[in-house]
Amino acid sequence: GMDTVMDALLAAILAGIIWTGAGNSLRVARLREHLPELHARKLTRRAIPVENATPLSEALRRANEAGARALVIVDGLGDPTGIVRESAIASVPEHRRPWVAAGTLAQDLTDGMKVSADLTGEELLDHLRTTPATEYLVLQNDGAIYGVLSTLDVEKAFVKAMARPQS
Structure with missing residues (x-):
């Protein structure tokens, strides 16, 4: 029982x-x-460099013209100093964009926010875990700007890869 x-x-x-x-x-x-399957180079959004004082409307016009989806703030020498946050752009009403400097919407770059375009797999995830941010500047081996990597894009790619059946 x-x-x-x-x-x-x-x-x-x-x-x-x-x-x-x-x-x-x-x-x-x-x-x-x-x-x-996770490659920084494949997941990176094309970015254009703009100076700090560039009006947001002009920066977005240039980005659209170039087919870019991100903005990188550069100093007078062309060295990157910040990444314009996508969420910050979305929060500025369109009619205010000509009077808002792109640099005021940027997050200052730290060393941890710079990622090599050649990072893949576990190395890439380790780097993103070590320095949490919403966006990272992706650089070529010679230090040239390659683009901007969004953690949202990495997450989407990872979920998509995990949803595929095992080979």
Whole structure:
């Protein structure tokens, strides 16, 4: 009677633990399989350099003309100093954009916000975890601006890769 019910309950609990552990193992294996598919170069948005005082409307016009989706603030020598946050651009009403300097919407660059265009997989994720930010400046090996990497784009690519069946 009671011993049989207890045995059945313990067996069900044990089966649940084993099932959960097996599912987690499969997810980790899938994660490891798809990590190499993450490439900073492939996920980077094209960016154009603009100076600090450039009106936002003009900076956006130049970006649209160049087919770019991001703005990088540069100093007089062309060295990057900040990234204009996408969320900040969206918060400025269109009629105010001619009077707002692009530089006022920028986040100052730190060393951790600079990413090599050649980073892939686990190295890329480790870098993003070490220095959390919403956007990163992606640089070529020679230090030239390649573009801007959004953590949202990395997350979307990762979810898409994880949704594909294993090979």
